[in-house]
Amino acid sequence: MTEKSWIDEKFSDIEYNLKTINEEIAEAAIKSGRKPEDIDFMAVTKTVDEMFINHALDCGINLIGENKVQEMLRKKPNLNLDGKKKNLIGHLQTNKASQIVGEVDMIESVDSLKVAKEIGKQSVKKDLITDILLEVNIGREESKTGFMPELVEENLCEIAEIPGIRVCGLMAIPPICNENTKLCEFFEKMYNMYVDIESKKIDNVYMNILSMGMSGDYVPAILCGSNHVRIGSKIFGPRIY
Numbered sequence: 001m002t003e004k005s006w007i008d009e010k011f012s013d014i015e016y017n018l019k020t021i022n023e024e025i026a027e028a029a030i031k032s033g034r035k036p037e038d039i040d041f042m043a044v045t046k047t048v049d050e051m052f053i054n055h056a057l058d059c060g061i062n063l064i065g066e067n068k069v070q071e072m073l074r075k076k077p078n079l080n081l082d083g084k085k086k087n088l089i090g091h092l093q094t095n096k097a098s099q100i101v102g103e104v105d106m107i108e109s110v111d112s113l114k115v116a117k118e119i120g121k122q123s124v125k126k127d128l129i130t131d132i133l134l135e136v137n138i139g140r141e142e143s144k145t146g147f148m149p150e151l152v153e154e155n156l157c158e159i160a161e162i163p164g165i166r167v168c169g170l171m172a173i174p175p176i177c178n179e180n181t182k183l184c185e186f187f188e189k190m191y192n193m194y195v196d197i198e199s200k201k202i203d204n205v206y207m208n209i210l211s212m213g214m215s216g217d218y219v220p221a222i223l224c225g226s227n228h229v230r231i232g233s234k235i236f237g238p239r240i241y
């Protein structure tokens, strides 16, 4: 196959995948009593070449997510991001906060008080406010970062007071589950936590975004209340590292 035809084929795969996913998101939104446009559809672009990311943006994707600071900064100048949003979704090392603050629309992966304080400090320095989500380790997994569920509220209250930061919601990656019922228990726990915190009307805390659901589980995630799904391999194919 020539290089040209390989690229064309990949472009049409991306178009087909986006169409399918959009339909499934719309159906799940309606089933759960919401409108299709109530769900943010993020294209997760880690390891994906800029040419293909730009194609997804041309096809109507309005939000992308990268999980590494360096990769985001390297690709950003080559992307057609006019009017589109870009979020950081991977663990942020405190010493990289200065590089990413001001370069993304949201940091979804705030997993410690320490990193929140550094994001706040760098935001104040640059005279801006950084939107963040708190990452919750909903499955209490040692391999994952994020706040333990019982510590979310207390950390949230402290983080909400940090100047330069606006808390916009919660993010989670549940454990790999063989059964959908088990998976939905994690999603439901997240949804209940989200609603519960919202009802407390904590100053400077806006529970607008519940970020959960990836390629393998975005439909159940939406059915359980997610309004922000992060989808990579189902759009772009398996990642080649």
Ligand SMILES: *Cc1c(COP(=O)(O)O)cnc(C)c1O
Pocket: 044, 046, 067, 089, 090, 173, 214, 215, 216, 230, 231, 232, 233, 234
């Ligand atoms: C890679 C990644 C995703 C997307 O994963 P897929 O299974 O390819 O859809 C979502 N969220 C985070 C935080 C990721 O790092």
